[in-house]
Amino acid sequence: MSPQRCDVVTQGAVGMVQNAPRTSGFKGMVTELFICKCPIYVLQDVKVFSEDGTSKVVEILADMTARDLCQLLVYRSHCVDDNSWTLVEHHPHLGLERCLEDHELVVRVESTMASESKFLFRKNYAKYEFFKNPVNFFPEQMVTWCQQSNGGQTQLLQEPRHLQLLADLEDSSVFSLIAGKKQYSAPTDYGFCIKPNRVRNEAKGLRLLCAEEEQSRTCWMTAFRLLKYGMLLYQNYRIPQQRKALLSPFSTPVRSVSENSLVAMDFSGQTGRVIENPAEAQSAALEEGHAWRKRSTRMNILGSQSPLHPSTLSTVIHRTQHWFHGRISREESHRIIKQQGLVDGLFLLRDSQSNPKAFVLTLCHHQKIKNFQILPCEDDGQMFFSLDDGNTKFSDLIQLVDFYQLNKGVLPCKLKHHCIRVAL
Template sequence: MDDIDAMFSNLLGEIDHLSQSLTQADGDPGEDAASRENSFSIGFTDLNESLNELEDHDLDALMADLGPKIPQQESSSHEGISSRDNAQASTPPTSPKFTPTNFLTSPTAQPSSQVKKEEPQTKAEKIKLALQKLKEAKVRKLIIKVLMSDKSSKTLMVDERQTVREVLDTVFEKTHCDCSFDWSLCETNPELQIERSFEDHECLVELLSAWTRHSENKIYFVLRPQKYVMFTEPQLFYMWKKPKASLSGINSQAKELLIKESFGGSTQIVPDLEGTLYLKEDGKKVWKPRYFVLRASGIYYVPKGKTKSSTDLACFVRFEKVNIYTTSNYRQMYRAPTNFCFILKHPCIQMESPYIKFLCCDDEHTLSLWVTSIRIAKYGTVLYKNYQAAVKRASTLQGFQSPAHKDRSNGHTSLGNPHPGSSYVEGYPHKPPPDFLPPPPQAKHL
């Protein structure tokens, strides 16, 4: 009986400990307003700085959104709120610095005369406005700073409904650049020395929500010649086993047929890619060669002592929960055999972790093959739709551009012909511009 009582007491203790852990995970309700105020923007010191950087029309739009949404009953942002929906509509949740959160804070009460001016006249208008405000109250808004290659920056206000493609269009309007479909928004992580180009269909606010407390990550607006090279030069990935000299002579009709066969059917065709890559052992700076095979569901490899037959293949990683990132200076940072490395990780992992998969290639061409082919396997026909939309948008915007700008974005880019003006060789960050990916301590600048 004594043993049973002791076991029961231990069980109660474990349940109590688990309850406390879940309570802490939901956020500390006693966090002060000053720390909350620092959680509304990406790339700024505080909320006031980000608001001051907004252009007049963006600030007017923000104030119009915030004005009539929330009644005066919100007397304090420190009081607990039982309903999650009410919490989203009244006060931002506690979250780490530089992490995107709901931007809808309690507005200052407007004079009654001003409210009456904006009051709808008919019942139908009142219902329409009420539904709109209820919908808007759940939309997260974010002020972000996008860095340019010339070290300038642009401040944007985005919400969770906007895709990366829509944000790129906004940047085009602010920068008056050539509007090429090679332009990308990229995130950089100095902690891991990695970067990734966002895909056009992804929602930017959702992507930035993975950033952690005190994150040093940044967003860059840069040219990426490799962004859609699988459609401008599809033979490089679907016919990669053939000699390179024969691939350069393929005409446009053959390329279109290859794209149609790979992306126009009922099923997605993934490049039949396989070869030897170096795998970093967990917790060690030791890299071992392994034979890897690409499939639509993920990457498989041949374990030590096994043959290359399909029955001996073991699953290395699946693509559902991971993104692919290119790296910088891993030869010095992790003693990689070369600097042509890439990693596969969950987007929420922002620092070194045993759940990150490190792979290294012999040369730049092999790196290009694997990174682009993995993107094809992960996103499939969505990439082709992104490409078609980007080309259409670029041609529309170029109608208003000067001839010099048109010439820059009309040419296609191959693996060995970087886009003019790009700071990257073949679109990868092993030759970054200054301050793009700061090296780790005691590492030399490239």
């Protein structure tokens, strides 16, 4: 007997076969169950906040890592992907926060968080800085010299096994205290703690510790990270470098500013040339500023429809830049610098609180935060900005920042990374 039509109805991973073929020795409809081997992807919603309070709900897979989620947020927010973005586990009721390691599963971490806790999307330039400059992060006795087979010397970090006596980190994580003095009566502002994963709402199970300065706290917290994750941290550090040649769906062009990616150029001749002399570079920057002002003035004289007068434009054009943070306090600027990593050259600009016509450059150098006032000065009827009492003058703050990214001048180091806040 010829077989009849077979309909398959699938529901989840289970399918049902109805109206199977009949044979002469069997009467009635045959119903059989079979297991579908197709993979099933379970999606989960995760809410992520930015520094300005905006948030975005992202649908992710259960096996998505913190690095993958950061790349997804970078792609959707049209940010520059320079591998310095991080996901922060923030517990406001406990006054704790930490940066997730790149390999950690987001869904698993969220399962240990209380309802008041949340994820933050933030820059952290110091995430792997200890691999680049270990001496700046650890005391000399924690750094050893290892003779390589090729005769060169490489600095390696000793695994701090003595810390095992202090805490078992298998089911715990290391957090920094946001306001340790106020909330836990800590003796200094540089507190940190070991938080077991089972602790959600009560501070009873926290193991509180305190350092005398920021550098000591960073050293101890980095040592705890190395103790818990070991070589995984180094692998996380190496992955972005190994992926440079591979384009992913979330990749964006990297336009990070560094002392090696910006050079002063002279295009006055038939071909361009790199200006290597700092004095000549400074002169070229000033000449470009004068030329820009002359062009703007000429356009206004000729009846250009420019909405702003050149002198007005130079005082507001910087407000479009990510490195300008407006009317924030000195304490807030220091907090932002600390949050985004105490690395050399990390900076931001803000309005001065003491002088309404001035600005302040907040800069990190050797894990110390310093402030430099930028004052307006007038020369030949033109308004300029300077942070060295008028010896070096700039038409606007954008030109000033561009110059000090190339030359440190009176600063302790060049401007390298700018603090940024992105709205999700």
